[in-house]
C-alpha cells in the first residue's frame with residue numbers, strides 16, 4: 446500500500462539521521478521541500494553524538510592532496526571549496542559552533558569549528574531545526590527495499606516501521622546510514638580475517654545498509670573499500686567503557702615503536718596513529734605491542750591538561766582496565782614480561798636494538814621498515830609496553846558518488862534520484878583522513894541541493 450498522506454508532493458526521503466542525514470534534511474526542508482528522515486535508532490544523531498564535535502577541514506587543495514594523495518581529487522577539492530560556505534549556512538541557522546584554532550593535523554593547517562558546548566547539544570539543535578522547518582522523522586525504522594520504475598528511476602521505498610511494511614513514494618532518496626563499521630561480513634571482506642576483533646568506536650547501527658541497498662540496484666563501490674579511520678586502543682582482556690574511548694586512545698603511538706607477536710616491527714609508526722591502527726588489524730590476533738621509554742612517556746605519553754582538569758595518561762589509565770602493560774628498568778626484563786603475552790622476546794630485542802642503531806647511528810633501517818619522523822630512541826629507563834588493538838571509527842570506502850552526490854552505477858552513470866552523503870560515500874579519503882563531520886556537512890548539503898534541482902517527481 447502506498448502512503449498517500451503526502452499527496453502529489455513526493456517527499457525527499459533520507460535514510461539515517463546522523464550528521465549527513467540531519468544536515469541534508471534541514472537544508473532541503475528549509476528550501477521548502479517536504480523531507481522525511483528514516484532513522485533506525487530510537488533517537489537521531491548517530492556517531493555525531495559520540496564525536497568530539499570538531500567540524501574540521503583542510504584549508505586548501507594542496508594540503509588535502511598532501512595527506513590524501515590517493516583520494517578522489519574531484520570530490521576532495523569540492524569538499525574544501527564548499528566547507529566555509531557550508532559553515533556559513535550553519536551559522537545562518539544559529540547553530541552552536543565556535544571558530545577555534547586547532548592543532549596542526551599531520552603538520553597540516555586546518556579550519557576547525559567546535560560544536561559548543563558539545564556534539565549532543567548540536568544534535569538536538571539540528572534535529573529541532575529540521576522539525577521546525579516542517580520535516581518529519583520516523584524513528585526505529587529502516588528501508589527494506591528500493592523500488593524503481595522501468596527507466597530505473599527510484600520511485601518508492603518499502604519501510605519497516607514497528608514491524609509493519611509501508612511503501613512511500615519519493616522524489617529522491619538520500620543514503621546517510623554512516624558506513625559499515627558494524628557489519629561483520631563487510632568488515633571481513635574488506636579488512637581481513639582479524640576484523641572481528643575490531644573495537645567499534647562508532648555507533649552500533651551503521652552496518653552498511655546504505656551500501657547494501659544501493660548495491661542491490663547496481664551501485665558502484667568506491668576505491669579504498671579496505672580503508673578506515675580508527676585508533677589504537679588497549680587490547681583485551683582490557684574492557685573499555687563505550688563512553689570513554691578517547692581517554693584510552695593511543696595518539697602517541699606515532700612517537701613509539703610497535704612490534705607484533707613475532708617480535709618484528711611492521712610499519713613506519715611515525716606516519717600517524719590512524720595508520721598504525723590500520724596496520725595492526727593485519728597482525729596476528731589484530732594485536733600490536735607498543736614500546737617506549739621514559740623520555741617518550743614524559744614528552745608524549747602524558748597529555749597536559751589546559752583547563753585545570755587532571756593530565757590525561759592513557760598508559761596509566763589502561764592499567765585500571767586490566768590491559769596488558771609492563772614497566773621495567775631494563776629492556777630484557779620488559780621483554781621477559783612480554784613473552785608471557787606470547788611475544789617472541791629474542792626477535793623483539795633484536796628489533797629494538799636495530800631500531801635504536803638506525804636512530805642513533807643512522808644505520809640502515811631494521812627489517813626494511815622505514816622510520817621517517819619522530820626519531821626517538823628507546824634508551825632511557827624505565828621502559829614501557831602495552832598490548833594494543835584497533836578501534837574503528839568510520840569506514841572510508843563506500844558508494845561511488847559524483848560531485849553532485851549522485852550515486853553512480855557500475856557504468857559510472859548516476860542512478861536517477863539516488864544520492865549519498867557522509868560515511869555512506871567513499872574514496873574521498875584513502876588510507877588517510879581529513880575529518881568525518883565535514884563530509885556529512887558538505888555532502889549533506891550538496892545531496893539535498895542536487896535532489897531539489899533534479900526534482901522530477903514520478
Ligand SMILES: Cc1cc2nc3c(=O)[nH]c(=O)nc-3n(C[C@H](O)[C@H](O)[C@H](O)COP(=O)(O)OP(=O)(O)OC[C@H]3O[C@@H](n4cnc5c(N)ncnc54)[C@H](O)[C@@H]3O)c2cc1C
Nearest residue numbers: 461463464465485491492493497623650654867868881882
Ligand atoms: C568517538 C568518535 C569521535 C569522533 N570525533 C570526531 C571529530 O571530532 N571530528 C570529526 O570530524 N569527526 C569525528 N568523528 C567521526 C564523525 O562522528 C562521523 O564521521 C560522522 O558522524 C559521520 O556522519 P554520518 O551522518 O555519515 O553518520 P552518523 O553520524 O553515524 O549517522 C548515521 C545514522 O544512520 C543511522 N542508520 C544506520 N543504518 C540505518 C538504516 N538502515 N536505516 C535508518 N537509519 C540508519 C544510524 O543510526 C545513525 O543515526 C568521531 C567519531 C567517533 C565515533
